[in-house]
Amino acid sequence: MNKAAVVVISHSAKIAEGIVDLVSQTKQPDVQVFSAGGTEAGEIGTSADKIKAVLEQADGEGGVLVFYDIGSAVMNAELALDMLPDLEGGVEIMDAPIVEGTYVAVVEAGMGKALEEVAEAVRRQEFVK
Amino acid sequence: MNKAAVVVISHSAKIAEGIVDLVSQTKQPDVQVFSAGGTEAGEIGTSADKIKAVLEQADGEGGVLVFYDIGSAVMNAELALDMLPDLEGGVEIMDAPIVEGTYVAVVEAGMGKALEEVAEAVRRQEFVK
Amino acid sequence: MEITSAEIKRWLFMANEKMQYNKDYLSELDQAIGDGDHGHNMARGFQETVESLKDDNEEDMGAVMKSAAMTLISKVGGASGPLYGTAFLKASDEWKGKQVVTAGEFAKGIEAAVEGIKTRGKAERGGKTLLDVWIPVLEYVQNQELVPTELTKTAKEAMEGTADMTAKKGRASYYGEKSTSHLDPGAYSSYLLFEALAEAVTKEEEG
């Protein structure tokens, strides 16, 4: 079975891309991590269109975990999902710290855990370091 | 009195710089935010030397809040502090999510709260969004 | 009283003019309790909205609203993008296929929009957001014959009421008690939107 994929949505393209760099270093086999950062114009903000495109790329039978930074990111993520009624796998939007949560999710997904188990593991994680 | 400053230490220069971009947008008057991301060689990792230089820049009577992403960052931060016995203000290394915590700290520091009050506000914040 | 698709289009054009004119003021409001981009966001979104409607002879009110919704979703960038976008999208569903709606049908569209904003923002009345203008306007159009000056007054008073509220949602919520005594930027842009509606409807009647 395909492993769960991860999508990172930040108001800043640099943050989103940096998180992908950081977790790619853990080189989890077959865990795909995608970034959707900034607005279409490259400014600070989020873009439902960008997120939609990335969710379509990330979609697969393993499902997708979505991490975001602040407020409007989650609104655009949910809006993008509303526009994508026919995804193959499940999608979990995670209320977790974007950097630390993504790190844990990539490790857990790399172990081949199913979407729900990965989400559970992220929720269980204590984020006071 | 000077407002508290903020230092963001990430394994990724992009993450650290992106966080500065994100919070600079809130344009808090007089809250200085500095980034120390990546190794000297520009790779994923942290650098005690970079952190030391940034802590010296950030230092002032308002004190400094330090946010970091994962493990080794905090070790290098503490090591850098050991090498800086004569800072003017206090330093608080925060066990908080790096993106979300920095955001809250910049807003709170912008209100003119003292270092300890800002740290308290960050700790009080619930990071389940 | 009925509302036509020509009036809906004029509404959007007049809203754009107001967003352009008040761009700096909206951003100033957002500066105090947010990130200072609300005017920039709204001005860009509505500018693009009218650009794409300009040469379009669409008569279907639903299609006009849907086009505006998609443009706002794509171009606004901030929280207000998905919020106004969802509001317009939900209204467009109610007005689909119509060139003119009754007062009751119009209210149904606004009701759907309000539900959409609530779901999207997980917000409630009193949270110092644009909902604190949309909900009073909804109650007005549900219960009264639409009198333009009354509509503007309702929206304006509702907007002014946000100064007494403490933000619970969005960036302003980080400011906690400090957000109190400031107007909510989203509430202000919603007031402009409904003022534009009032004027769009007035002109039509005069003409």
Next chain:
Amino acid sequence: MEITSAEIKRWLFMANEKMQYNKDYLSELDQAIGDGDHGHNMARGFQETVESLKDDNEEDMGAVMKSAAMTLISKVGGASGPLYGTAFLKASDEWKGKQVVTAGEFAKGIEAAVEGIKTRGKAERGGKTLLDVWIPVLEYVQNQELVPTELTKTAKEAMEGTADMTAKKGRASYYGEKSTSHLDPGAYSSYLLFEALAEAVTKEEEG
């Protein structure tokens, strides 16, 4: 038995050779329960350490260790940088001004190093880190006359023991139970470090 600053320098040179030779293996270990850079980190750090010691006629053991510590801190990049750096720095304090140390003084340096690692990493014995090699080695040098082959054996067995441990600190802790049955990369590089010490001391005695 005494240890001279020439032996300390040879120690660092031999450690560098071992880090270069085992670079890929260390990274492979780190791949399984970390981010796969431990060999890269250690090889770079020790390479730079010997570069800066090469043309240096320093006779003070403390100064040699301090120079190595500062280079490791600057050049390693990963968690192992501040950890080895702090260890060497604490040892350098104990050996400051000495060109030769007694077995007891040597043990005092290793003890200070272990305390430094514990403080820096907030870690304890049994947490599947380099401490699980450093602490048994400390106990060995505190209680036995330093016999090179015995020192190597102590470090090797301690390193092998990390396979049975579950990581509680560092990146490997994210792997939870899955970290069990893998060797800890930091424990392995520490084993290499003490094997180099054993060899540095042996050669001196032969020569």
